[in-house]
Amino acid sequence: MKVMMYVRRIFLVVGLVSGLIFGCAVPKHTADEAIKAQKERAMSQKLGVRFESMVDKVNSKTLSNYLETVFTRLQESSPSVIPIDNSLLLRIEILKRIPQNKWSNFAFPNRGFYLSLGLLKTFEYESEIAAVLAIQMAHLNQRDLLEKVSLVSQPGPDVGFFGSKGVFAFSQENEVSAIKSAVGILYRAGYDSRGVISVCERYKENLKKSPYSNEALDVFIETARREIALYSPVRNPIVRTSEFIKMNRLLRNL
Secondary structure (H helix, E strand, C coil): CCCHHHHHHHHHHHHHHHHHHHHHHCCHHHHHHHHHHHHHHHHHHHHHHHHCCCCCEEEHHHHHHHHHHHHHHHHCCCCCCCCCCCCCEEEEEEEEECCCCCCCCCCECEEEEEEEEEHHHHHCEEEHHHHHHHHHHHHHHHCHHHHHHHHHCCCCCCCCCCCCCCCCCCCHHHHHHHHHHHHHHHHHCCCCCHHHHHHHHHHHHHHCCCCCCHHHHHHHHHHHHHHCCCCCCCCEEEEECCCHHHHHHHHHCC
């Protein structure tokens, strides 16, 4: 009987020690993922710095704070899209001018969003602001930029940002997927998901400024309509908050 007790104790000790050893060890795939994520953050920051040297930004803390408030609402209702992490402070900037002179929007992982002033000036509803941010959130979640940059042999000065050959010229498949995701992001945050359609219609009204063709916009609108039909209507959706009205006045005076 005593022998059995000793054997049990030995097995118990061995089990505890093994648990400590293997429990503290970091699996190789986890370590590799951490290294990859660190490299991607460094690359994103480097590209973001160069991007900012090529554009003109609006210097308005009031506008940035408002946009960050909208983003926070979207993020908190869809944490799986962009995990909430206070150590990764995403900035939101408004662009006055970019090469190619189009109303394009951009987002860099772990750095921030860059929205077109010209496009923002055309908006009448807060859901349109939320839609632009939601679409960019979806692109980040899909890793569209990172995948495009990974195709460049030496990411750095050779990476182009603008035009049909730039790293932000995502495939129509990527764009359609982002549209679908944006509809859900808006819905969960209490915004009218038709804001996605409104943004596309703003582009159609200003095709010379649109980074998308008329045909592509038609596809985006039809995609959004079909996706919206999958959800029940939002009760009392956010339309125009007092903060949006103030922001809209500031934008129109720029």
